[in-house]
Amino acid sequence: MVAPSPQMIEAVIAPLLGAGFAASGAVDPREIKAFSAGARVDALLVTENFPRPSPAQLATALRGALPNAAMILVTREVVAAPGDPFHGALKFPVPDKVFVSSVARLIRAARPSSTDFRGVQADIEVMSLRLDDKSHYEILGVAPDASIDDVTAAYDRLSLAYHPDRLRALDEASREKALALYLRIGAAYRVLRSPNDRMRYDAGVEAPPTSEAGPQTYADMSRVPTARKYLDLAQKAEIAGNRAMALAHLRFAATQDPDNQLVQRKLDELAAAP
Amino acid sequence: MSGRIVGIDLGTSNTVVCAVVDGEAIVIPDNEGQKIQPSVVSFLPDGRTIVGRQAKSRMAIDPLNTIYSAKRLIGRPFYAPEINLAISKYAYQIVRGSDDNPKIFLRGRHYSIEEVQAIVLRHVKKIAENYLGEPVTRAVITVPANFNEAQRDATKTAGQLAGLEVLRILNEPTAAALAYGYDQQYRERIAVYDLGGGTFDITILELRDNVFEVLATAGDTFLGGDDFDHRVAQLIVDSFKTEFGYDMNSAPGAMQRLKAVAERVKTTLSDQPVASAMVKQMVPGHNGPSTLDFQLTRERFDQACMDIVQQTFVVCDEALKLAGLTSAEVERLVLVGGSTRIPLVREMVENYFFKQPLINVNPDEVVAVGAAIYGFGLEESYEPSEDSGYAPLTSGDYSRVSGTQSHASAPQGRAPLLIDVTPHALGVATVGGYVDVIISRNASIPTRMTRSFATSVDNQEVVRLNILEGESRVAAENRLLGELVLFDIRPAKRGEVRIDVSFEINADGMLNVTARDTVTNQIQQTRLSLAGGLSAAQVSEMMQHDLPASAF
Numbered sequence: 151m152v153a154p155s156p157q158m159i160e161a162v163i164a165p166l167l168g169a170g171f172a173a174s175g176a177v178d179p180r181e182i183k184a185f186s187a188g189a190r191v192d193a194l195l196v197t198e199n200f201p202r203p204s205p206a207q208l209a210t211a212l213r214g215a216l217p218n219a220a221m222i223l224v225t226r227e228v229v230a231a232p233g234d235p236f237h238g239a240l241k242f243p244v245p246d247k248v249f250v251s252s253v254a255r256l257i258r259a260a261r262p263s264s265t266d267f268r269g270v271q272a273d274i275e276v277m278s279l280r281l282d283d284k285s286h287y288e289i290l291g292v293a294p295d296a297s298i299d300d301v302t303a304a305y306d307r308l309s310l311a312y313h314p315d316r317l318r319a320l321d322e323a324s325r326e327k328a329l330a331l332y333l334r335i336g337a338a339y340r341v342l343r344s345p346n347d348r349m350r351y352d353a354g355v356e357a358p359p360t361s362e363a364g365p366q367t368y369a370d371m372s373r374v375p376t377a378r379k380y381l382d383l384a385q386k387a388e389i390a391g392n393r394a395m396a397l398a399h400l401r402f403a404a405t406q407d408p409d410n411q412l413v414q415r416k417l418d419e420l421a422a423a424p
Numbered sequence: 425m426s427g428r429i430v431g432i433d434l435g436t437s438n439t440v441v442c443a444v445v446d447g448e449a450i451v452i453p454d455n456e457g458q459k460i461q462p463s464v465v466s467f468l469p470d471g472r473t474i475v476g477r478q479a480k481s482r483m484a485i486d487p488l489n490t491i492y493s494a495k496r497l498i499g500r501p502f503y504a505p506e507i508n509l510a511i512s513k514y515a516y517q518i519v520r521g522s523d524d525n526p527k528i529f530l531r532g533r534h535y536s537i538e539e540v541q542a543i544v545l546r547h548v549k550k551i552a553e554n555y556l557g558e559p560v561t562r563a564v565i566t567v568p569a570n571f572n573e574a575q576r577d578a579t580k581t582a583g584q585l586a587g588l589e590v591l592r593i594l595n596e597p598t599a600a601a602l603a604y605g606y607d608q609q610y611r612e613r614i615a616v617y618d619l620g621g622g623t624f625d626i627t628i629l630e631l632r633d634n635v636f637e638v639l640a641t642a643g644d645t646f647l648g649g650d651d652f653d654h655r656v657a658q659l660i661v662d663s664f665k666t667e668f669g670y671d672m673n674s675a676p677g678a679m680q681r682l683k684a685v686a687e688r689v690k691t692t693l694s695d696q697p698v699a700s701a702m703v704k705q706m707v708p709g710h711n712g713p714s715t716l717d718f719q720l721t722r723e724r725f726d727q728a729c730m731d732i733v734q735q736t737f738v739v740c741d742e743a744l745k746l747a748g749l750t751s752a753e754v755e756r757l758v759l760v761g762g763s764t765r766i767p768l769v770r771e772m773v774e775n776y777f778f779k780q781p782l783i784n785v786n787p788d789e790v791v792a793v794g795a796a797i798y799g800f801g802l803e804e805s806y807e808p809s810e811d812s813g814y815a816p817l818t819s820g821d822y823s824r825v826s827g828t829q830s831h832a833s834a835p836q837g838r839a840p841l842l843i844d845v846t847p848h849a850l851g852v853a854t855v856g857g858y859v860d861v862i863i864s865r866n867a868s869i870p871t872r873m874t875r876s877f878a879t880s881v882d883n884q885e886v887v888r889l890n891i892l893e894g895e896s897r898v899a900a901e902n903r904l905l906g907e908l909v910l911f912d913i914r915p916a917k918r919g920e921v922r923i924d925v926s927f928e929i930n931a932d933g934m935l936n937v938t939a940r941d942t943v944t945n946q947i948q949q950t951r952l953s954l955a956g957g958l959s960a961a962q963v964s965e966m967m968q969h970d971l972p973a974s975a976f
Contacts, residue, residue, distance in 0.1 A: 228553045241557030248556055251446045255428075306635045310841055314870060314931050315592070315802060333872055340868070367880060367919070368855075388856055420856065 192257045193220040209235045220260035267320055274328045286338035305339040371413050377406035427558040429803050431795025432565045436495040437621030439463045440789055441548040442796035449793045452555045460788055465543045466490040467530055472975040475547035487515035487680045489530045494540045496622050499575030501956040502526045506646055515680050538578050542585035542971055549586055563588045564799040566791050568623040569595040570643035570847040572893055573905055573935045574954040581963050591802055593932040597627035598842055599794030600760040605631045606797050606840050612755040617773055620761035622648040626740045628747040634840040640746035640866055641847050642739045649763040651732050656686035660718050668714045670707040693722050694765050726768045733772045746866050757781040760790055801839030844869055846929050853890040853899040862927050872928040883915040906954035923948050
C-alpha cells in the first residue's frame, strides 16, 4: 500500500452534509482515518496535478479509510470518465454553486442505490387487471356522480403516477404494461370530461369508437355474403377506373345490406367524388 | 453516474442551453458571458467549423460557406415547397442528395442538415461542459409544436451525432409554459404565443399545479422574424432603386448584407421611433460606391409588416377553435421568441387576446429554461433520491365501483408533468384516394390506435401503406409522411392473413409502428421510412464518421 506523505497530498475533505463544504490543504492520511472515525466523510477530492503518487494511487490508498466517500478527481479540463477508483471527475474552476452541487450529485450517486420499483410494479399489475372490463369510472376511481373537477383531479393523480415520463427507470415489460394502462386512463378521462360524451356513455351508448379496427377492403364493410360479393366487384371496378360500374355495384350491395352505414357512406363518398 | 441533463432550445436564429443547478435553472453563458449563440455554422477553408457569433459575422464575408436557418430545412424532403423557397432566398447552396433529401454543398463536400444542426448542438454542449465542469451526454431538445415526425426524428439524429442522448423532444411553447408555471401552483388557462426567427406556434394549455395539459396547438413553420427582415430589406431595395435606378437584387451577395442591415433596423425600431442605415453598393457605370441614407419610421415599418402579424391570428383562431375557447377565455398570455419584442406584435397580440402579456418572462431564454426543468424532472423520476423516492403504494379493490377512494399514493414529488398533443392528423391512404384517419389532430399523447389490414391477393408477401399527415380527407391534399411496409407475410389465400397494425405516438410526438398477425399472434415485420428523414443505415454510417472538427 502506498503511504503518501502529508506534503504530497492536496486533498480536500468535504463533509458536505453537516459542517458545510470546504476544508482544504495538506492532509495526512492518518488524520483522515482519525477524522472519519468520528464523522462521516462524504467525499474525497483529489487534484490531478499530483507528482507522486498518482491521483489514482492516492484515492486507492485512502479508499480503505474512507469506504463511504465519493472519490472525485478534480481536473483542469473536462474529463469523460476518470476510471477506477474515482466515481467522477469535475473540472475546476467552475462557479462555486455548480461545483458544490456537482459534488453533492456525485456523493449521492456513489451511495448504493436504494431504488425499489416493486411497489410501482405491483400497483401497475393490480391496476391492469381486467382492464377491458372496467368502466371509465372504475378506471379513474371516481364515483358515477363525480364532478368534472373530481374527474380531472383523479386523472392528474394517475397521470403523475403512470405517465411514461414517470416510469423511465422501469424495465421495458413493465413500461409497456404501464403504457397500456395509461392509454386506458386517458381514454376514460376524455369521455368523462366531455359532458356530451359522458351523457352518451352513461346512457349505454358507446362513444364513437376510438381504436376500432377499420375495414380495409370494401367487402369488409358488410357481413351479408351477397353484399360482400358486390362490394368486392365495386372495389375492383374502382381500381380499374370505372367509377360508373363501381357505383352500380355499390348501389346493389346497399340493397342487400340496407341498414349498413359504412356502405351508405362509401356510396355517398364515391357519388360525390369529382 | 451520468452528468447533468441539459435543456437546449435549438432555434432557427439562436440556440440557448440551460441546466438546473441546486434547483435553479441557469442559462449557461459561454466564456465571454454570452447566453445566446447564433445558430450559424461557418466552414473554414481547412474544413474546420466555427459556430455562433463568430460564424454569424462571416455571413457577409463568406456567404457560400456559412450556414444559417438550417432548422427551416431539417426533416424535409427536397421536393417540399419550403426547400424551394429556401433555395431562392439563401446564399449557400442547397442541392438534392441521392436520398432525395436536401444537402448543403460547400467546399466540395455534401453535408446533411442533421450534421449542420449537430455542429450547433456540439457547440452548446461544449459550452455547457465547460460551465458545469463535467461531460454532458443527455439532453432535452425543443422543437416547434408543429414539427412533424420526420422533423422530430431528424432533430433527434442531430443530437446523437453531437454525442447527446436525446431523452425527450419537447415542444417549444410547452417548455415555455413550464418555465412560467413550474412550482407556482397555478390553476389557469394560458396561451403561449411564440414568434421566433423562422416559425410561429400558438399553444393553449391548462395548468393544474404541476400538471401541464395542452388543450390545442397550431402553427406555421414558415413565419417569423426573418419575414420582417425580408420586408425591411425589400424597402431598402426599393429606395435604392428610386434613388440610383439600380436593383440590388441583381448584385451578388448584396441581399445577405441587406438582411443583416434590415435586422439591425428592425431591432432599433423596437425601442426607437426612427432607424437609419447607410447602404453602400457598387453600381455599374458609377465611379465608386453609391451610398443610400436609408430612414425608416416605426409607423412605416408597422404598415409594411402588419399583414405578417395578421397571419399569426389565422393560426390563433384555429388553435382556439380546437380548444373550444374564445380568446377572452384565456386567462394568461405568455410571449415567446425574439420577434415578440417588436412593438407592433405586442400591440396586436394584446388586442387579439384582450389582455396584457406577462412581462417577467425572457422570450429568448424561457424555452431552454423549460427544457432544463423538464430534463431535471425526468432525472428525478429516473434516479429517485432518498427523500423523494417512491412512496409505498396502496392498492384499492378495483373490482367494484370504488367511489372516490384514493387509488394510489403516486410518486408525485415536485417534478412537473407535461401532457402534450399531436399537431397533425395521421392516416393511411386508402383505395380511391381517400384517407383513413387513424390518429386525429390534437389527440393527447401518448396515444395508440390499431387498424386491421388484410391481404388482397393470394400469397401476398408485402403490404405497402402510405402514411399521410394532414387534415384533409383527400389523400392528395395531405403531406406524405412516409411508407410503411409489412413484409415477409406468411403465404395464405387472400383475406386469410389479418394483420393488426398499432400506430403509437409516444410522448415525444414520434411515431412507432408495431404489427401482429391476428391468426398466428406472431409479430409481423414492418419497416417505416420517412420522407425527409435519414434511414437507420444512413444514421449509423454517419455515426461512424466524426463531425468536422471545431476550430476552437
